[in-house]
Amino acid sequence: MIPYGRQIIGDEDIASVTEALRSAWLTTGPRVGDFERAFAEFCGANEGVAVNSGTAALHAAMRALNIRPGDEVIVPAITFAASSNAAVYEGGTPVFADVEPETLLIDPASVNQKITARTRAIVAVDYAGQPADHDALRALAAGRGIRIIADACHAPGATYKGRKVGTLADLSTFSFHPVKHLTTCEGGMVLTDDADLAAHMRRFRNHGIDSDHRSRETSGTFSYDMVELGYNYRLPDVQCALGIAQLKHLQDWLDKRQAIAARYDEMFADVPFVRPLATRPDRTNAYHLYVIRLDLGRLKVDRRRAFDHLKAAGIGANVHYAPVYHHSFYRERFGYQPGLCPNAEAAYSEILTLPMFPTLSESDQDYVVRTVTELKHLS
Ligand SMILES: Cc1ncc(COP(=O)(O)O)c(C=O)c1O
Numbered sequence: 001m002i003p004y005g006r007q008i009i010g011d012e013d014i015a016s017v018t019e020a021l022r023s024a025w026l027t028t029g030p031r032v033g034d035f036e037r038a039f040a041e042f043c044g045a046n047e048g049v050a051v052n053s054g055t056a057a058l059h060a061a062m063r064a065l066n067i068r069p070g071d072e073v074i075v076p077a078i079t080f081a082a083s084s085n086a087a088v089y090e091g092g093t094p095v096f097a098d099v100e101p102e103t104l105l106i107d108p109a110s111v112n113q114k115i116t117a118r119t120r121a122i123v124a125v126d127y128a129g130q131p132a133d134h135d136a137l138r139a140l141a142a143g144r145g146i147r148i149i150a151d152a153c154h155a156p157g158a159t160y161k162g163r164k165v166g167t168l169a170d171l172s173t174f175s176f177h178p179v180k181h182l183t184t185c186e187g188g189m190v191l192t193d194d195a196d197l198a199a200h201m202r203r204f205r206n207h208g209i210d211s212d213h214r215s216r217e218t219s220g221t222f223s224y225d226m227v228e229l230g231y232n233y234r235l236p237d238v239q240c241a242l243g244i245a246q247l248k249h250l251q252d253w254l255d256k257r258q259a260i261a262a263r264y265d266e267m268f269a270d271v272p273f274v275r276p277l278a279t280r281p282d283r284t285n286a287y288h289l290y291v292i293r294l295d296l297g298r299l300k301v302d303r304r305r306a307f308d309h310l311k312a313a314g315i316g317a318n319v320h321y322a323p324v325y326h327h328s329f330y331r332e333r334f335g336y337q338p339g340l341c342p343n344a345e346a347a348y349s350e351i352l353t354l355p356m357f358p359t360l361s362e363s364d365q366d367y368v369v370r371t372v373t374e375l376k377h378l379s
Contacts, residue, residue: 002364003316004289005179006357008253013245020241027236028212035240036189038247039174043156043166045191047198050240051205054153054175056233057188058086060201061149061171062121063230064190067092071120076106076132077323077344079125083151084324092120093334096325098341102278104128104291104351107343108136115140121147126155126165128320129257129286130279134160134168149173153188154288156181157254161282166191176239179357180288181253182246184239205233256358257287260365264290264354267369273298274372289320290356292372293347300379303349309378310352313371318353 020031036048051057067073069091075084077096084094098110104127111122122141124132134150141148150169152158158165166172171194174180176187192198206212208230216224235243261276268274273295279285294306301309303319310317323344325336338345354368 001314001316002355002360002368003357004318004353004355006359007178007183008249008357008359010249012248013242016241016245017238020238023237025214025237027238028206028214028234029237031237031240031244032235035235035243035247038244039189040166040191042247042250043172043191044164045166045172046193047191047195049190049192049198049201049205050235050243051188051190051201051233052235052239053186053233054173054177054180054188055082055086056205056231057173057175057190058082058123058149058151059089059231060204060233061173061190062086062090062092063204064171064197064200065121065147065149067120070118072116072118073121073123074111074114074119075123075324076125076127077325077341078104078127078321078347079123079151079324080153080321081324081327083123083125084330087121087123088333093118094324094330095119096323096336096341096344098343099127099347101343101347103130103280104277104344104347105130105132106137108133108140110341111137112140115144115146119144119146121149123149123151124169125151126153126158126286128277128289128291129154129158130277131155131158131160131165131168131283147171153180155286157250158286159284165286167193170194171197176243181257181286182243182250184235184243184246187235187239187243203227204230206230207232253358254286257356258285260356260358260360261285261287261290263362263365264369267366268292268372271369271373273376287356290354291320292352292354293350294352294375296350299375301375303352305378306352306375309375310368310371315368315371316355319348319351320353322348
């Protein structure tokens with residue numbers, strides 16, 4: 001099976017983890033700060049707050065922005081559910097905005113229609129690896145007390161008008177799950193230039209306690225205060241050791257992803273029923289995912305059959321994502337109905353995610369393209 005995504009673990013990663021395992025610190029020790037600083041520097045941000053998943057990063061961001069019951073948070077309909085679940089954790093109400101058909105990024109025109117007096121934040125998901133239109137979103141938010149969280153879990157290393165992802169929003173969240181650009185097994189980080197927000201999130205990830213074990217040991221004290229209800233969202237030193245080693249390859253892996261995407265684009269240019277998602281000329285794409293839309297009017301099969309055909313051929317295609325409000329939790333809790341975001345719903349019936357990872361070989365990629373091309377003969 002050729003998977004849609006795959007991690008790369010080398011000898012240096014294993015050596016870095018082994019060194020951490022043999023050290024005095026398995027959990028919150030010196031490697032946490034080292035990883036935070038290194039990842040923040042790669043992305044051009046001042047502060048990094050490491051946590052144990054991308055979901056925890058989103059939750060920390062919601063808490064830092066003080067999202068509370070009654071607050072509305074605008075989220076694109078096409079994203080992983082965690083983007084909106086994080087608002088729900090804090091009692092907020094997710095409001096779904098539609099996406100642009102060519103990119104599946106949050107559509108600022110739809111956001112504009114969804115803003116109310118209760119809107120407190122917009123989650124700009126950098127879907128598949130391409131930054132959302134952050135300037136347009138910022139213009140909508142300005143002067144209205146609306147903050148922007150970039151859910152950049154797909155997009156470390158991408159740029160928007162020459163600016164790096166990680167610097168585009170008030171807070172930017174990342175995931176280090178194995179299918180992402182670099183992995184810590186599970187893990188995540190929030191980047192920001194705001195030192196107060198960062199300090200709040202460091203406390204939040206440690207139960208809401210105002211110091212950690214290591215800082216108390218250094219200052220020779222045993223007492224601490226829990227000043228808010230936080231969580232245990234700490235990312236252990238051992239996993240940070242893996243992140244530090246992985247980060248050394250990130251630029252090379254990004255280059256490889258972009259080269260693979262360019263090759264897919266070139267090969268699909270002659271296939272009339274395949275439309276790869278567009279990348280806007282003012283942006284670079286980190287290509288977490290390579291997503292195509294099938295022009296079903298030119299085929300005798302639907303997306304389900306197309307997916308099954310690829311699976312039967314040993315290709316681990318995937319679908320990212322059903323509109324979040326289709327999930328029964330969202331229907332039942334918030335009463336969302338089909339028809340809410342027509343572009344997202346139309347896209348959902350046509351999208352397929354094809355294999356995309358830095359070690360995908362040209363022959364495997366040729367095989368994927370050939371197998372997709374065969375769809376025209378199926379009925
Ligand atoms: C857009 C998006 N947001 C958030 C997450 C959550 O990240 P994690 O799986 O690390 O909790 C993911 C991960 O799949 C994601 O793709």
